[in-house]
Amino acid sequence: MAKLQRRLRLGMVGGGPGAFIGAVHRMAARLDDRFELVAAALSSDPEKSKSFAKEIHVPRAYGSYQEMAEAEAKHPEPIDVVAIVTPNSTHYPVAKAFLTAGIPVMCDKPMTMTVDEAEDLASIVQKTGLTFGLTHTYSGYPMVRQMREMILDGALGKIRMINVAYVQGWLSTPVEQTGAKQAEWRTDPTKSGKGGALGDIATHAYHIALFTTGLKAESIAADVTTFVPGRRLDDNVQAMIRFEGGAKASLIASQIAAGIENDLTLRIHGELGSFEWHQENPNYLIHSPLNDAPRTITRGGPTAGPWAVFSTRVPSGHPEGYLEAFGQLYKDLAELLEAKLEGREPNPISTLLPDVQDGVRGMRFIDAVLASSENGSAWTKL
Template sequence: MKRQILRMGMIGGGPGSFIGAIHRTAAQMDSLVQLVCGTFSSKIEKSQEMGRELSLSPNRIYRDYEEMIRRESELPADERMDFVSIVTPNHVHFAPAAAALRAGFHVVLDKPMTLTLEESRELAKIIDETNMFFCLTHTYTGYPMVKQARQMVLNGDFGKIRKVYVEYPQGWLSTPLEQEGNKQAGWRTDPSKSGKGGAMGDIGTHAFNLAEYASGLKVSHLCADLHTKVPNRVLDDDGAMLLRFENGASGVLMATQIAAGEENNIKVRVYGEKGGLEWQQEDPNTLQVKWLDKPKQIYRTGTPYVSSYASANARTPAGHPEGYLEAFANHYRNFSRSLLARLNGEEPEKEWLDYPGTEDGLRGMAFVELAVENSKQGQKWTEFKV
């Protein structure tokens, strides 16, 4: 019988988790995924509490990820989970992902890929060796108008790309929340849990990923200037850098978590010989297209004139707002459709395969470590190597 729904397990995302709820909502938005099991917390009581809240069977709520992977592997093929969604802090990404892949389970992983670049390289090898599906949830490339932007660039509408600007201003860490018991701030500012990068690891990776995706180009060199503005904070909370792209284009990236009053208005601009584009999350259904020799154009989500990639990632007619949850869900939907196609012996549509994966994860971790290293050493340019 043709498979129409996937069974998902979850690691992390217990009571009080922001990102766990986002993943569950996004995964199940299109009725392609059913949550069947999980280990939601390092404390079994909290994990069971979450399981009850989600109406899961008590015997599918596990003490830890090792038990979950082992016991799910023992279930009949038509009952066990097909893939696992991992929504833990960065230092608990590699081990459960590697274990799941080796046990024959596909993986959706919250970004960044791992705690270190070395772990990312090892995980990439495991993904390649096991031939399992892997999705990394870089949310912002899931927006329909970001996909429209990329297709216009790849189609050559703007000619050779010359300039890329990307910025991600936040203000929520303007005060030392980690010193006041804030759990989210606590692990994000702790290098043992977050990794080498603070703001760059948390949101700079999103800006970097968006810049490469929208421009269709890879960064070849960077020159970074990172700072820690809040006293007694260990990791960077503010930074900017110059970028060089493989085709000779130049760029600027800014990511900060101490821009008091700012929320999450990530923004990208790409300019070529003939014109450019601009997209920002505070108006996600709009793509501004600017020309050298004619008036500015406005592209909108849900309209009949956008690319097949933009259309495939929209759910409602034009004028009905689609936002962060829908963009997040687009990655799950494309991942799920592609996986279902494999399970059913079919070829996935090209639009379904457009979701972030292994290369995005590797380049994201290389970005963090190279930016931190470059900033500390004070050298002008560092070659981008994965």
């Protein structure tokens, strides 16, 4: 087949006025100019959905995701993929509707409300062969990919210990009782699922630990806390993890670290050296080799490898950030979709895009953490 001569057609469900992550998806999808947003059900309120679609120049506005899935499946120029940016509770039905209609999906995390739903989506994806991306944003950072590439190449030797901490402070007080929309749904189990900080950020921490090291987790001992009185979901998680082969990890996820913004820090220690990476200053990766000086690998710099180079767009010293990491997931998605449309193999680096199996693992993680915590922090299978 020939090279695609057009931008990919993107649809979106969710992301209405004031939504944080919907706007991020749109900026991310625009960054590399391989998508145009042509169809959307932006709000559960059909009127709002249509008026906001007009405002942001989306030609095809729908009143509901069901209507949209049905119509797009029949459209002569249907969307190539749909982005699902609703609260967690509707990820599953929306994803199922589009997959069933034969339309690939780019879904926010956590992927579903239950492990069963996650496994159902995984099963559909397997049967249909449709592309399914999961926006574990932090895996889009070039220096995160650099860690994965170097670890797979043996730069750290066998991994022994991982310390991952994802710490925020924005839920230090009961802001969900003051009308803060982002806080409301994230602390509401009917919209967010079983996990609070657990689903919202601990899943990211868990994903990045697996993503960078390629290790398989065996079991977890966890202690889950709700510190803010009246809150309906957890706001603090700590856990110890054991991996196949003997590696161990500590995992911290908190949304009550007063005064802290979005501090996702990853430290990985292997037989031959260590990595340290901070999401808040993501362009630098500290590599401390055994018996040598620590060195700083920079995004775009002389020691960045091919995976990092593929995942960046401006020269070293010109910092990239969260939107570029998110944009990278869309770049991966574009590459996977275009390759299929063009009948070729994708650039293998694009298969780093988190997928439906990552979503299943994330849901099992949530269940295991809660089970362990309720059972005296007993070691629980992951």
